[in-house]
Amino acid sequence: MFNSLIAAVIDLVLPRRCVGCAAPGWALCRRCRPGAPSIVADDPVPAVPVLAGAVYAGAMRRAVLAFKERGRRDLVAVLGLVLGRAVAALVSGAGRDLGGVVLVPVPSSPGAAAARGGDHVVRLARRAAAVSGVRVAPGVLRLERTVQDSAGLSRAERERNLHGALRARAPAAGVCRAIVVDDIVTTGATLREATRALQRAGWEVVGAAVVASTPRQPAPAGGTTPASGMTSSLAGPSQPV
16 A cells, blocks of 8 residues: 555656556556467466467566556556456457456455455456456456465466465356456466366356466476566565566
């Protein structure tokens, strides 16, 4: 909350500059915005298509970190647009109507939400709903237990850390199809856990959409692919990476 207040004061004193290239007058200028959404490679969630609005690198990496950790609330509009385009492409590509489909945000931990002045993924999802025409259903997923900060964990460690951490409420009549939404996908552990919890509660998960996906990293000599330093939405606030 304190960081958000500081950001609001800075808004009154200094003109906004693009987080990508420092061009004046933009939170993220058109030159630094991503192109079309793309399918995330490597099938992070089995049998569930995952679309990303951008690659988590360069200007988009700086934009996500600034929004998520540094109180840049003005970035919610452009990042929500990026997420909304990924949702719209997912729905269009699947040839589905919107009946009974809702956006289900991955929840933030209470500590993370308090530090950020609210749940940042819910804010993004609401913007994405306005863009895509798919309404958002916050609160469907809830965190059942504390999870470790995933920054620095291997893929296998992330999987163990998150497995069983989420629970979903049962779908209401006529609303039983879900698109999971989150800010970043790295190994896919968070999206897999969200999908598992939703399916167990009786939901049909038709896809997942994220603002950005981390670039695939080459495996080291030992054969274990390292994970990005980005923390999961389920854990507490991450440190800039």
